[in-house]
Amino acid sequence: MKKIPCRKSFTETLLDLAKKDEKIIALASDSRGSVTLNEYADTLPDQFVECGIAEQNEVGIAAGLAEMGFKPFVCAPACFLSTRSLEQVKVDVAYSNTNVKIIGISGGVSYGALGMSHHSLQDIAVMRAIPGITILLPADEYQTREMTKELANFDGPVYVRMGRGAVDNVYSDDFAPFEIGRANVLTQGNDIAIVATGETVPQAFNASKILSKEGINARVLDFHTIKPFDKEAILKAADECGAILTVEEHSKFGGLGEAVAHLLIENNPVPMKIIGFADEALVSGNSSELFEYYGLDSHSIACAAKELLRK
Amino acid sequence: MNTIKELEIKAVEIRKIMLQMIHDAGAGHTGGSLSSVDILVSLFYNKMKHDANNPNWDERDRFLLSKGHSVEGYYSVLADSGYFPKEDLSTFSKFKSELIGHPNKNVPGVEMNTGSLGHGLPIGVGMALGAKKLGNPCTIYVLMGDGELAEGSIWEAAMAASNYKLDNLIAIIDRNGLQISGCTEDVMSLENLKEKWAAFGWDTVEVDGNNMQSLIEGLDIAKKRKGKPQMIIAKTIKGKGVSFMENVPTWHHGVPSKEELEQALKELDNSLKELM
Numbered sequence: 400m401k402k403i404p405c406r407k408s409f410t411e412t413l414l415d416l417a418k419k420d421e422k423i424i425a426l427a428s429d430s431r432g433s434v435t436l437n438e439y440a441d442t443l444p445d446q447f448v449e450c451g452i453a454e455q456n457e458v459g460i461a462a463g464l465a466e467m468g469f470k471p472f473v474c475a476p477a478c479f480l481s482t483r484s485l486e487q488v489k490v491d492v493a494y495s496n497t498n499v500k501i502i503g504i505s506g507g508v509s510y511g512a513l514g515m516s517h518h519s520l521q522d523i524a525v526m527r528a529i530p531g532i533t534i535l536l537p538a539d540e541y542q543t544r545e546m547t548k549e550l551a552n553f554d555g556p557v558y559v560r561m562g563r564g565a566v567d568n569v570y571s572d573d574f575a576p577f578e579i580g581r582a583n584v585l586t587q588g589n590d591i592a593i594v595a596t597g598e599t600v601p602q603a604f605n606a607s608k609i610l611s612k613e614g615i616n617a618r619v620l621d622f623h624t625i626k627p628f629d630k631e632a633i634l635k636a637a638d639e640c641g642a643i644l645t646v647e648e649h650s651k652f653g654g655l656g657e658a659v660a661h662l663l664i665e666n667n668p669v670p671m672k673i674i675g676f677a678d679e680a681l682v683s684g685n686s687s688e689l690f691e692y693y694g695l696d697s698h699s700i701a702c703a704a705k706e707l708l709r710k
Numbered sequence: 711m712n713t714i715k716e717l718e719i720k721a722v723e724i725r726k727i728m729l730q731m732i733h734d735a736g737a738g739h740t741g742g743s744l745s746s747v748d749i750l751v752s753l754f755y756n757k758m759k760h761d762a763n764n765p766n767w768d769e770r771d772r773f774l775l776s777k778g779h780s781v782e783g784y785y786s787v788l789a790d791s792g793y794f795p796k797e798d799l800s801t802f803s804k805f806k807s808e809l810i811g812h813p814n815k816n817v818p819g820v821e822m823n824t825g826s827l828g829h830g831l832p833i834g835v836g837m838a839l840g841a842k843k844l845g846n847p848c849t850i851y852v853l854m855g856d857g858e859l860a861e862g863s864i865w866e867a868a869m870a871a872s873n874y875k876l877d878n879l880i881a882i883i884d885r886n887g888l889q890i891s892g893c894t895e896d897v898m899s900l901e902n903l904k905e906k907w908a909a910f911g912w913d914t915v916e917v918d919g920n921n922m923q924s925l926i927e928g929l930d931i932a933k934k935r936k937g938k939p940q941m942i943i944a945k946t947i948k949g950k951g952v953s954f955m956e957n958v959p960t961w962h963h964g965v966p967s968k969e970e971l972e973q974a975l976k977e978l979d980n981s982l983k984e985l986m
């Protein structure tokens with residue numbers, strides 16, 4: 400079956416839900432094409448608000464709509480929503496506790512060679528530090544579908560980040576568990592735990608296959624929810640595996656890795672390593688070139704796991 | 711470069727270089743680059759004081775590409791002006807190239823990193839204010855898209871520019887009437903644009919942004935006026951110069967196939983013949 404990008408899975412599901420729930424409103428900032436909202440906008444024009452290239456305004460308008468009883472989904476590139484609109488997210492959404500879903504698409508390095516203005520490698524860090532926002536990064540199209548259904552009934556501020564291209568599926572049409580705040584265990588293993596989030600989950604999953612050929616049984620945890628943080632899953636993994644490798648399409652600073660490190664240092668400081676992007680304006684390249692260059696592809700993850708085990 | 715004809719020829723040549731570059735990279739923002747080429751040429755080959763051999767010359771005029779996605783025309787002009795070798799253009803958007811998909815200061819001639827819309831005018835205000843404080847006679851040019859004008863930061867800068875009477879600031883709007891999702895007037899209407907800028911305390915002049923004569927005249931008027939920041943509304947055609955790209959929204963980031971490139975280059979060669 401043909402793989403579809405998470406953003407497409409999101410918009411298809413949202414359209415289905417919105418047909419049955421007129422309170423759902425999608426907002427765009429000249430982003431309907433990049434989000435894949437064209438069909439939604441044509442089908443439900445009354446449940447679509449175009450804001451033009453004005454991401455701050457877009458989030459503010461969503462907060463106002465939420466206060467009037469709507470369920471707004473703000474859809475735009477993650478880079479702009481998580482930095483340009485950050486004050487609106489902090490004050491109008493999180494602080495005022497409005498029922499706004501901030502949907503960041505083409506996140507991480509999806510936009511590759513377009514450069515740092517278009518990368519969102521700080522979003523987890525900033526959102527984590529704002530009280531009151533749930534942070535979700537679905538792993539594949541099936542999980543995105545389940546997540547979207549859950550979001551329609553979830554009351555409160557949420558930040559979601561998805562990528563641009565299609566990724567390898569780790570779930571299937573009839574198996575894509577998604578419970579906010581509860582990590583999924585993808586592979587059972589006790590040699591090392593690989594904790595990944597979003598679209599690095601398929602990479603981590605593939606890394607575990609490479610490792611198993613060499614007799615190393617890795618436990619892969621899909622951390623689709625960064626906040627609230629599933630402490631139990633991490634502490635259990637630390638206890639049973641004794642070493643933890645984290646993987647995220649994000650700066651090494653302030654993301655999933657540091658959240659795990661924080662928890663371990665206060666409870667059970669097992670050896671760990673954080674895989675993420677270096678603290679620099681990245682070199683030019685498409686997303687797979689960047690994944691390889693900065694060590695986020697499945698082979699690099701497998702190598703890092705072995706190195707961590709040698710320590 | 712002085713004559714209108716020379717500038718017109720240059721603009722066609724730049725279009726050719728630029729389209730080749732986008733085709734080679736398999737990526738780029740074609741429509742808005744084509745609409746703004748004439749503006750870039752009028753500035754870099756005629757109106758602006760600048761020196762490719764001395765890119766950090768203190769009194770150079772500054773140019774900010776606020777609509778940073780139109781980088782292909784900009785890189786082509788910089789390379790052609792001698793800021794860096796033209797051969798480098800073939801590395802555009804490739805792995806480890808300095809020529810990333812939005813303007814970057816690592817590239818000689820580029821003043822600021824742009825790409826997120828709505829940043830150029832505030833920076834331009836800062837530069838113009840700084841130049842005044844220093845008695846630096848340079849002029850600051852900022853090129854913006856029309857869709858870009860929905861960003862609030864532009865209007866904050868608009869207010870600041872007139873507050874500080876920045877007559878050394880000349881902003882230009884590439885008024886091609888289109889943005890990614892379609893017509894600006896359908897997506898987020900801008901009209902009456904001239905009156906809006908006037909109300910914010912700017913002098914305005916409307917020009918045909920794909921007509922060299924009109925552009926040069928407009929820039930001359932803006933340069934002479936004193937006491938207020940200057941806005942040039944340059945009416946353009948998105949995709950200008952290639953028949954099948956003109957006014958077609960999807961060419962915003964469309965990439966020409968081999969056949970489309972050949973067709974486009976043929977049309978541009980014909981334009982050159984007509985000019986010569």
Ligand SMILES: Cc1ncc(C[n+]2csc(CCOP(=O)(O)OP(=O)(O)O)c2C)c(N)n1
Binds near residue numbers: 825
């Ligand atoms: C802050 C921000 N939001 C969104 C984008 C994505 N984007 C790139 S170009 C573009 C449309 C620009 O339209 P316009 O300003 O009219 O430019 P032009 O027609 O000259 O290409 C958009 C929305 C961006 N680069 N920056």
Ligand SMILES: [Mg+2]
Binds near residue numbers: 884885886887889
């Ligand atoms: Mg435009």
